[in-house]
Amino acid sequence: MSVSIDARACVGCGACARACPGNLIALGPDGHARMRRPRDCWGCTACLKACPAGAIAYFLGADAGGRGTTLRVSRSGALSVWEFRRPDGSVERVEVDARDANAY
Numbered sequence: 675m676s677v678s679i680d681a682r683a684c685v686g687c688g689a690c691a692r693a694c695p696g697n698l699i700a701l702g703p704d705g706h707a708r709m710r711r712p713r714d715c716w717g718c719t720a721c722l723k724a725c726p727a728g729a730i731a732y733f734l735g736a737d738a739g740g741r742g743t744t745l746r747v748s749r750s751g752a753l754s755v756w757e758f759r760r761p762d763g764s765v766e767r768v769e770v771d772a773r774d775a776n777a778y
């Protein structure tokens with residue numbers, strides 16, 4: 675499983691479920707999002723970018739060189755803020771201007 679949803683932070687908006695191209699997320703009876711088929715997630719990060727509450731964490735496992743680092747995405751105006759939290763407690767933030775997202 676490459677993403678984890680924090681039910682305490684989830685506000686039940688359903689944006690992640692709509693964003694997931696694999697239809698892997700659904701709102702549960704408690705109104706919070708949950709993974710339906712965790713093993714099918716291929717880590718596209720669409721749900722992270724869609725979540726307005728920062729409730730979804732993406733795990734960068736050892737196979738990806740992350741050694742348990744988690745990634746969360748939040749919005750600050752036109753900026754997407756990608757926050758990497760490493761197991762040693764260090765945090766790195768990368769700001770991406772969403773208006774330049776396709777400027778490559």
Ligand code: SF4
Pocket residue numbers: 677693694695696697698699714715716717718719720721722
């Ligand atoms: S990372 Fe992509 S495939 Fe995985 S649950 Fe999120 S939107 Fe779906």
Ligand code: SF4
Pocket residue numbers: 679683684685686687688689690691706707724725726727728729730
């Ligand atoms: S997008 Fe975030 S806040 Fe909205 S349902 Fe999904 S996890 Fe909850």
